[in-house]
Structure formats: C-alpha cells, structure tokens
Amino acid sequence: MRIRKATKKDFSRIAELMDREYSKPPYDEPWKKKNAIKTLKYFERVGEIFVLVDKKILGFIISRDEYYNEGGSAVIEELIVDSNFQGRGFGRKLVEYVENRCRKKKIKRILLMTSNRAPAFHFYKKMGYVPSKRTALFRKELK
Secondary structure: EEEEOHHHHHHHHHHHHHHHOOOOOOOOOOOOHHHHHHHHHHHHHHHHHEEEOOOOEEEEEEEEEEOOOEEEEEEEEEEEHHHHHOOOOHHHHHHHHHHHHHOOOOOOOEEEOOHHHHHHHHHHHOOOOOOOOOOOOOOOOOO
C-alpha cells in the first residue's frame, strides 16, 4: 500500500468514490461524474491530490496551500476513503501524509471543514483537530 500523487487517469475512480460516499447520509449529495472531474481538474491546478493505492484506489485527499499575513496554512478540501475500507487507519494515513508535507514546507496550520453530523467530525477530533471558536460557516440559498 502506498500514497502517491494522483494523475488524470485516476480521476474516474476518484469521481466514483466522490459520488458513492457523498450520496450517503449525512451529506446526501450525489455527484455527477463530469462535475466531479471538473472539480478535480481545478484542484489539480491550485492544490494537490494524493491517492492511497493497494490494487486500486482506496481513498484520496485533496489539499492546497494558502498564504496570509501571518504565514502559510494548508486547507484539506476533501478526504474520502472507500466505505468498504474505513476504520482501518487509511484516512489517518492520508491526513498524516499531508501533515508531514506541510511540516516540510514550514506550514504551521491546517484548516478543514466538515459537517458536525458526519463521522468525519469525530475522526478529525481524534486526530487532534478542534472546531474553531472564532469562525462560522455562513450559507445562503440563491433563488
């Protein structure tokens, strides 16, 4: 098992994972393949996509770096592990991979967003991430 940078050849499998895993509760947001691939192409330009591979892609993580007045931050945009392989430490391996890359780049902070109803919420807390007390996610549905 290894983690490597994703290639365009991986996008179809990653899109499949996005659709399958995000179609489930609490997200209930199925992805069309063309929209998922468009999103992956965007993140390929502005960030990095890494895949966890055994005989096939078991999961992936997308991260990007941002720089502000106080220094660099990394943002974990997506983390998905095939539900057939969850609970085996693969998500942890992907997050730790990004954390180690950040340390090498002298990035001191990682930001991410997840639903407080999602299993990922508890996963990130176990990994030492804390919900922000200083920021809030706002949302407005446009008609």
